[in-house]
Amino acid sequence: MNDMNSDPSIHIRRSQLGRARGLGAAKSGLHHWWAQRVTAVALLPLSLYFVASVLILSGASRAEMAGYMAEPWNAVLFLCLIAALFYHLALGLQVVIEDYVHNDAVRMASLLGLKGLIVFCALASAVSVLKLAL
Amino acid sequence: MKDVRDALMVGRNTEGKLVNRPISPFMLGSAYKPQMSSMTSIMHRITGVALGAGTLLLTLWLVCAAAGDTAFSIIQAFLASWLGLLILFGFTAALFYHFCNGIRHLGWDAGRGFELPVMHNTGRVVIAATIILTVAFWAAGLYFW
Numbered sequence: 050m051n052d053m054n055s056d057p058s059i060h061i062r063r064s065q066l067g068r069a070r071g072l073g074a075a076k077s078g079l080h081h082w083w084a085q086r087v088t089a090v091a092l093l094p095l096s097l098y099f100v101a102s103v104l105i106l107s108g109a110s111r112a113e114m115a116g117y118m119a120e121p122w123n124a125v126l127f128l129c130l131i132a133a134l135f136y137h138l139a140l141g142l143q144v145v146i147e148d149y150v151h152n153d154a155v156r157m158a159s160l161l162g163l164k165g166l167i168v169f170c171a172l173a174s175a176v177s178v179l180k181l182a183l
Numbered sequence: 184m185k186d187v188r189d190a191l192m193v194g195r196n197t198e199g200k201l202v203n204r205p206i207s208p209f210m211l212g213s214a215y216k217p218q219m220s221s222m223t224s225i226m227h228r229i230t231g232v233a234l235g236a237g238t239l240l241l242t243l244w245l246v247c248a249a250a251g252d253t254a255f256s257i258i259q260a261f262l263a264s265w266l267g268l269l270i271l272f273g274f275t276a277a278l279f280y281h282f283c284n285g286i287r288h289l290g291w292d293a294g295r296g297f298e299l300p301v302m303h304n305t306g307r308v309v310i311a312a313t314i315i316l317t318v319a320f321w322a323a324g325l326y327f328w
Contacts, residue, residue: 057193057202057203086289086292089285089288089289093285093286096278100278100320104320104324104327105327107327108259108263111248111251111252111256114255135238138234138235138238141231141235142231142232142235145228145231170239173246174241174245174246177245177249180249181245181248
């Protein structure tokens with residue numbers, strides 16, 4: 050944003066094609082907000098289920114944990130949890146990065162790195178659950 | 184100027200000269216005293232980021248469990264160590280806070296609870312519920328463990 054020490058000036062750049070076509074917003078501004086709320090609501094029961102699972106599995110052996118995941122409901126609920134949790138996390142951390150990282154190149158690199166790491170961890174978690182379950 | 188919004192931060196003074204408009208002080212610092220609204224808000228973000236780190240631990244736990252007995256015994260031993268228990272304690276406290284304050288946020292999204300006394304009350308309820316749920320979780324954990 051504006052550097053308060055620099056001399057103030059105004060020149061807004063907008064592409065001539067964009068002006069000619071009268072293009073405004075991309076019409077997708079609500080999606081991020083809505084997806085964050087949908088995943089939040091999904092995580093209300095799922096996080097309580099997760100907390101209960103952690104209590105049940107505290108001090109469990111690997112065989113006991115595999116037995117827990119082998120119950121279809123547990124595997125499915127864990128996969129639901131992983132999907133909602135990582136989606137919610139990606140949306141939330143994206144906003145944090147957008148708020149505090151002002152350099153365009155660093156922000157783009159951070160967002161891409163974040164999304165990549167989250168997809169990787171989500172898949173690693175889901176595959177691990179499936180390996181334990183099957 | 185890089186951003187269209189910067190145009191709103193520049194104005195002309197009575198002499199017609201372009202000047203930067205004054206901006207509010209940063210949210211943290213001596214300009215504002217801590218309030219229920221600002222503190223519960225910043226805590227929501229801090230616990231959210233902390234839960235992101237906790238989610239990496241969840242991934243590690245699941246991957247170790249899938250990898251084999253050796254890996255799983257290592258992660259279980261770490262989680263049962265004093266450092267692991269400290270991390271897990273922070274994880275559960277952050278989770279319960281984010282959970283309770285998240286419900287508060289969903290209430291605001293539904294257009295409810297904006298009145299100041301109500302907002303202060305729900306903030307206090309969130310803090311109390313976080314403490315109660317965290318203590319209850321660890322009491323249950325120590326009981327079952």
